[in-house]
């Protein structure tokens with residue numbers, strides 16, 4: 001029926017009731033979409049559990065505490081984790097990154113033993129393990145050496161997979177690392193282990209709180225020579241294509257919120273699954289505002305995570321995961 005103003009679009013018809021809204025909903029956030037990142041610390045103190053000041057609700061955890069924390073989340077439907085390790089000793093070459101008894105390798109063994117159904121993904125990089133805090137080998141003048149770093153990254157990934165990791169996720173942004181890791185895994189009989197590449201990783205200020213959490217702040221310089229310029233989008237296509245050509249199974253965009261256009265671009269350009277990393281700074285901003293009573297945390301978080309799905313992400317890595325699972329289960 002037309003009104004006295006004539007005929008016009010009546011979009012409100014499909015928003016009238018929760019039932020109708022559910023029928024026409026286009027994107028849905030599922031527990032299975034979410035991956036929770038954890039920081040595990042090599043320590044003799046089995047009860048070690050240190051709050052990360054800039055990331056309220058997040059902790060550095062001993063192996064035993066990690067197991068407890070993950071156990072509680074698994075009961076709520078947690079399906080996948082991403083592990084970062086913090087070693088006791090750091091050195092120039094980040095040797096604990098590829099030590100068979102390293103902290104991440106131990107954490108993988110422990111979680112897979114305790115929760116066989118849980119998908120355990122490991123972050124592959126050197127910056128948590130190097131004394132200088134850079135993602136690769138560093139020359140005397142401070143330059144980060146690409147090709148010599150590849151072998152160390154491949155060794156790291158291989159050691160994670162040998163420990164039982166279900167998937168590896170290189171985050172270093174060295175050129176050729178996907179190829180180097182894929183080759184190493186294939187040569188050693190792990191051709192069935194998938195590789196999620198931090199393919200499109202921007203040199204972002206949103207990583208600030210993470211560096212406190214992972215103790216990976218560079219002692220000098222920055223990461224602008226290997227991470228992408230936030231102003232670029234065509235470059236994201238070149239990086240994504242290169243990583244697929246080298247053997248990546250999943251492409252990740254990082255950070256998330258300021259780069260939703262890039263998520264959509266990759267979704268529309270490639271058939272591979274797309275992941276997005278809702279990074280520490282994004283998390284901390286929401287937490288800070290929520291603690292001040294300025295926003296409704298639950299609604300803001302679920303809206304944000306749903307936004308990633310709408311933009312085309314299949315997988316969401318987020319520090320909100322444990323909370324979101326609780327809210328989704330309500």
Ligand SMILES: [Zn+2]
Nearest residue numbers: 125127135172
């Ligand atoms: Zn790194």
